[in-house]
Amino acid sequence: MKRLYQIVFCLLLFMPAEVSSQSKTIRVKCQFISSSAEIAKQFKTLQFSIDAIASDSPADANGLFYAVIKENAPTFKVALVNASTYKIVYPRNGTVITPKYTENIVDIIIEPNQDKKIVEGLIGVKKNMEEMKRVLNAASSSATNQNEYLQARLDSIAVNLQNMYSLNDKELKSASDMLKGREEVFPSIDTTLGVYINSFYNLLESLSKNIPLAIQNINEARISINTALTICGNAYGELNRVHHTLSGDIKVYWKSEELAKNYDRITAIALHDVHENYWKRFTAIKTQLNRLMLKKEHEDAADKLKNWKEDYNYEEMTDKIAYLEREYQSLMTSLKSQSLLIKN
Numbered sequence: 001m002k003r004l005y006q007i008v009f010c011l012l013l014f015m016p017a018e019v020s021s022q023s024k025t026i027r028v029k030c031q032f033i034s035s036s037a038e039i040a041k042q043f044k045t046l047q048f049s050i051d052a053i054a055s056d057s058p059a060d061a062n063g064l065f066y067a068v069i070k071e072n073a074p075t076f077k078v079a080l081v082n083a084s085t086y087k088i089v090y091p092r093n094g095t096v097i098t099p100k101y102t103e104n105i106v107d108i109i110i111e112p113n114q115d116k117k118i119v120e121g122l123i124g125v126k127k128n129m130e131e132m133k134r135v136l137n138a139a140s141s142s143a144t145n146q147n148e149y150l151q152a153r154l155d156s157i158a159v160n161l162q163n164m165y166s167l168n169d170k171e172l173k174s175a176s177d178m179l180k181g182r183e184e185v186f187p188s189i190d191t192t193l194g195v196y197i198n199s200f201y202n203l204l205e206s207l208s209k210n211i212p213l214a215i216q217n218i219n220e221a222r223i224s225i226n227t228a229l230t231i232c233g234n235a236y237g238e239l240n241r242v243h244h245t246l247s248g249d250i251k252v253y254w255k256s257e258e259l260a261k262n263y264d265r266i267t268a269i270a271l272h273d274v275h276e277n278y279w280k281r282f283t284a285i286k287t288q289l290n291r292l293m294l295k296k297e298h299e300d301a302a303d304k305l306k307n308w309k310e311d312y313n314y315e316e317m318t319d320k321i322a323y324l325e326r327e328y329q330s331l332m333t334s335l336k337s338q339s340l341l342i343k344n
Contacts, residue, residue, distance in 0.1 A: 024071040028099065030078070030106045032063030035337040039086055039110055046110075047081040063108075073098055078108055086112045089336040090329070092190070100201040104322055107329045111337050181253035186335060189246050189263070193328050196235040196270055200321050203228040204314070207285065215302045218292045225289065229282060236275045243267040254338050262334070266327050274320055281312045 034040050043063040050067055059065040069076050078094045080087065088094040090109035099106055206228035214221035247267075250260040285308060291301035309315070 025068050026071050026098075026102055028067045028069060028076075028096075028102060028106060029104075030059075030065055030067055030096070030108055032059055032065075032108050032110055033333065034086075034110045035333060036086070036110075036112055039112065049079045049081055051077045064105075067096075069098065080110070086110055090190075090332050097198065100205055101318065101322070104325065107326075107333075109329075109333045109336065111333075178253050178255070181249065182335075185246065185249040185253055188242065189250075189335065190332060192235075192239045192242055192246070193266070193270065193331075196232075196239050196275075197321060197325050197328060199228075199232040199235040200274065203232045203282070204318060204321070207282075208309075208314070211285070211289075211305055211308055214289055214292055214305065218289065222289055222293075225286070229286070236271065239267065240271055243271070250335070254335065256338060259331075259334055259338065262331055266324070266331055269324050269327065274317075274324060278317055278320075281317075285312060 032043050032046065040063070043059050044061045046059060046063075048059075067076055067078075075095050075097055078088065078096060080094075087110070088108060089111045090107070091097065094108070096106055096108070206225050210221040210224045243264075247260050247264050250263055251257060254260075285305070288301045288305050288308075291297040292305075294301075304311075
């Protein structure tokens with residue numbers, strides 16, 4: 001009998017533990033969106049890969065699908081399969097930051113990239129032709145007639161390419177400058193707004209997690225909350241510092257007063273409606289946390305923090321930041337899809 005117990009014990013010891021081996025998972029709701037009606041028609045048949053535990057690929061006709069990921073996974077990646085004429089333009093490289101709240105829909109923006117290809121192609125052709133002409137000019141004088149003929153042919157090709165897209169030299173130069181400017185400015189617009197929104201989400205999450213624990217371990221809770229407050233405050237400061245400059249850059253490189261005004265509207269929501277409005281609430285919460293450290297005031301402060309979510313309208317704050325995130329993602333879509341080939 002003892003031998004049987006030993007065998008059973010060994011089997012249990014080396015048997016994979018189902019509970020410990022299975023990580024908790026969450027379902028993240030995602031949606032493909034595009035400003036292109038042609039791409040939108042293909043959502044249901046769109047082939048894509050995803051580095052999650054599972055997904056209900058393909059998406060439905062509205063581009064909706066769910067990604068099942070590990071609960072603590074910070075990101076997951078979506079990639080299009082055999083897509084030659086369009087690509088995921090947001091989030092960058094298809095890398096999705098796991099949303100703080102699973103009820104939020106993650107937008108995956110797909111757009112055609114023809115304008116950029118056209119502009120880059122024309123610029124490349126002109127550079128190559130200029131180099132070829134330079135080489136021809138350096139050739140021996142005995143080949144002068146042949147050189148002149150080749151130069152004329154190269155000029156003709158360049159003219160035909162530009163005529164194909166109805167672009168003169170000035171317009172091509174403008175498109176080239178816009179392309180370069182956008183590639184420099186877009187990451188700043190994306191980062192400053194995106195980092196602020198994520199830091200605000202993290203702050204709300206820190207408050208939700210640590211305030212109930214503060215009564216038992218005030219020091220650890222205060223450190224976590226103060227860290228989140230500092231990060232959010234720094235993100236606010238950076239956005240506040242650069243938003244006027246970036247608004248001007250949108251006018252220059254996107255040639256759109258409408259997009260610049262939309263950016264101004266969204267940053268105003270972030271800086272004023274969200275940050276300045278709600279920071280007073282965070283300051284009040286911090287005051288109560290400080291009172292918890294005082295023996296005489298601990299009980300009263302703990303009582304005032306008991307219903308802090310209701311007292312400080314936590315749900316309103318989460319709704320507002322979720323709205324800001326949707327507006328921000330919509331802006332990123334518009335900036336990415338705006339044509340480079342704008343006639344003067």
